Amino acid sequence: MKQVRLKALATLLLLLMFPICMEAKRFDEIKLGMTQSEVRALVGKPKFKRMNYDSEQWEYHSLKLDGSVVYITTVDFANNHVVACNSYERPNTSIDYTPQYQVPLPYGRMPMYRNVMDDADFNVFYRYVVNETFDDNKLKLITVGSLNGGFSCRQCARMMDVFNFDDKKLKVIKIMAPRLVDRMNTTMILSKLTFESSKEEAARMLGIPWGNMR
Known part of the structure; x- marks a missing residue:
């Protein structure tokens, strides 16, 4: 038995x-x-x-x-x-787990992100991107790295400096725009672009009123 x-x-x-x-x-x-x-x-x-x-x-x-x-x-x-x-x-805790990534509120309101990549982590992230040889691989790294929280406009502008031409810089904005926490500072992002048409496209991605900024 x-x-x-x-x-x-x-x-x-x-x-x-x-x-x-x-x-x-x-x-x-x-x-x-x-x-x-x-x-x-x-x-x-x-x-x-x-x-x-x-x-x-x-x-x-x-x-x-x-x-x-x-x-x-x-x-x-x-x-x-x-x-x-x-x-x-x-x-394991009894507290429900809530994802840290949330969609930001419309332009002009406070963002909902609780976690922003700190400067030390961003510097490591930035060096990984810079050390990649090809632009396509750099953009893939930025895409994956951008899944891990929010960014400041200053960080986005710095990442844009990795590339020489507006078309690639616009791709950086497209990737990072949904995770920007300080949209009142988007002028530093627009200043990294050369052509007016690029700035207008960037403003559309960022959800800011381009007509009022010209």
């Missing part, structure tokens, strides 16, 4: 552990270049989604068997393909 109970307990533990082990295994199978459909088929629907024009981040949560730890996996996409996948853990 005792052996039967032990076998039943062992079977129950295996059943409890199996989904967690399988989930971890599936995340290990995520590869760079996979499409969103392939990732969804592999690990299912994400708990949270964050979008930024042509980039997107999916976040998955799973619990340790005893419930003490939450395992978090983020999958970053650019142009519908995986460009990064990261996992970490945090203690």
Whole structure:
């Protein structure tokens, strides 16, 4: 009788552990270049989604068997393909987890971002971008890095300086504009552009009244 109970307990533990082990295994199978459909088929629907024009981040949560730890996996996409996948853990609490990235309010109101990249982290981010050889790779790095919080207009303007021509600088604005926290300072972004047509396009991306700034 005792052996039967032990076998039943062992079977129950295996059943409890199996989904967690399988989930971890599936995340290990995520590869760079996979499409969103392939990732969804592999690990299912994400708990949270964050979008930024042509980039997107999916976040998955799973619990340790005893419930003490939450395992978090983020999958970053650019142009519908995986460009990064990261996992970490945090203690489980009774407080609901809320994503830190939020859509900013319309121009002229206080932003809703709670987290802005500090100067030390931005300097590291900036050096990674500068050290890339090709412009397309620089823009991909900016896309992925911009999924991790808000930016100041000064930081955006500095990132624009990495590029020589307006077309690339406009792409930087397109990536970072939804995450700017101090839109009252957008003039320092516009000042980095050469042509009036580029400034007008940038103003549209930033959601500011271009006619009043000319």
